């Protein structure tokens with residue numbers, strides 16, 4: 001797959017500029033996007049987890065419980081509200097953030113995001129690894145299947161929404177626009 | 188409000204729908220005064236563009252008056268008369284900053300779907316299928332315009348709608364097509380298709396210094412309009428071998444550059460054209476690229492092929508060997524409309540061109556469904572239809 005190739009290429013390059021990614025070598029779900037903001041700006045935005053629901057579909061809120069712990073709540077339009085506690089497992093300002101759900105939580109997830117300077121003032125390359133095949137639970141898969149989407153599409157969509165939000169201040173949408181699918185009577 | 192909705196292949200209806208509202212902070216709501224039907228809309232009408240949904244509001248050549256603006260709109264004001272670019276650009280991404288507005292990264296909410304089809308997603312487009320964002324179009328009484336500061340050209344008072352409406356699409360499209368030819372003094376440009384885009388390309392090629400323009404079509408009235416713009420014409424059904432004819436007329440060299448202003452639904456009676464029709468009918472091909480094939484064959488060595496005509500999928504029997512053998516340059520794509528609107532408005536104001544020359548019919552919104560049918564079936568009488576919305 002194309003994404004895998006790209007990531008592989010980026011991973012190599014990235015290693016040469018020092019961040020250690022050995023823990024993530026074998027993960028399959030890696031995504032890359034280029035965002036026209038500096039690594040520090042994107043890091044700061046992302047590090048404040050209360051910003052995540054602004055671009056992550058279905059994520060209703062994130063409550064900060066302590067400097068490293070937070071409570072994530074997902075609200076499915078058709079299904080139940082699900083929440084879990086997550087903790088930050090590593091944090092290198094301006095470079096990368098890693099988090100995972102607590103061992104006893106109902107939903108198991110793990111993620112890592114890295115921010116690299118893109119060449120020629122193009123902003124940053126953002127690399128996201130999502131582990132949603134942790135033994136004991138496949139939350140993202142399960143959540144997205146309920147909505148008829150696949151998890152890859154959802155993660156990619158969310159990354160694009162993050163990019164749009166940071167670059168333009170809004171996320172493109174047509175939700176709520178008019179269409180002939182819901183005609184109205186003229187008064 | 189009333190809107191023209193796509194209801195399926197060869198079916199357009201006037202429907203009463205909800206008025207649009209501001210959905211994002213850089214949006215505006217515009218009362219549409221005039222809209223046009225484009226050759227691109229015919230591809231939708233024929234059902235050859237994937238991911239249309241019943242009830243989608245059509246139209247991407249639109250102008251009107253600003254009624255309301257979102258809280259982060261800075262430049263455009265309520266009451267302004269604006270022409271709206273057909274492609275929706277954010278104005279801040281890497282591509283927008285490089286004037287590649289139709290390649291904008293941030294306006295297609297369905298970008299992931301587009302990437303699955305094309306590897307990357309272009310900008311969202313008004314009224315042009317869900318893979319291009321599914322935005323409600325402008326053949327309606329009102330339209331919501333995202334990033335209005337980037338996508339609108341404010342029109343000075345006193346210029347009638349008809350003179351500036353085509354800054355929304357076909358004039359920039361014809362102009363960019365000609366610009367992509369990199370015309371040098373003395374050049375001959377051959378243009379397939381004498382529809383509105385072809386007509387704008389003819390005039391633009393002359394504005395950019397072409398010595399000769401050869402216009403190719405099989406509709407007499409359109410060829411007549413082309414010759415009134417100064418082009419030499421070839422009726423491809425009457426000509427004795429279109430490629431021989433072009434070669435002869437260009438002293439054996441072929442045109443310096445060729446423009447395909449026909450796109451994916453070329454007509455013709457060549458063997459390849461007939462095969463295309465059969466294959467497309469049974470779903471074995473997505474496009475009928477006969478004009479493109481001819482342009483590739485005709486072009487001179489080292490020449491440029493400029494393709495404003497729209498293609499959607501996988502093309503059959505494209506003579507790539509000819510293109511390679513002659514070292515052709517290809518330039519194509521959706522127009523970066525926003526890049527051209529202002530300079531072309533200046534050309535209109537300096538009276539170098541009045542794009543309204545292509546208009547043959549001025550109709551109302553209620554006439555919309557018949558207008559689509561007529562434009563589709565009767566290319567002789569209908570060259571460009573505009574619809575008065577208010």
Ligand SMILES: NC(=O)c1ccc[n+]([C@@H]2O[C@H](COP(=O)([O-])OP(=O)(O)OC[C@H]3O[C@@H](n4cnc5c(N)ncnc54)[C@H](O)[C@@H]3O)[C@@H](O)[C@H]2O)c1
Pocket residue numbers: 225226227228229230356357360379380381382383384385403404405406409423448449450451452453454455477478494495496497520521522566570
């Ligand atoms: N790139 C862009 O951004 C952009 C913008 C607008 C329109 N377009 C595309 O440009 C194309 C033309 O648009 P239009 O509004 O002029 O459409 P149109 O349908 O009115 O004109 C097409 C013309 O091509 C002629 N034609 C058909 N087969 C031919 C052939 N084999 N050889 C020569 N001529 C042939 C037709 O008779 C017709 O006159 C369409 O594909 C449209 O989608 C692209």
Ligand SMILES: [Zn+2]
Pocket residue numbers: 225226227228247248273356357
């Ligand atoms: Zn158009």
Ligand SMILES: [Zn+2]
Pocket residue numbers: 276277278279280281282283284290291292293
């Ligand atoms: Zn952009």
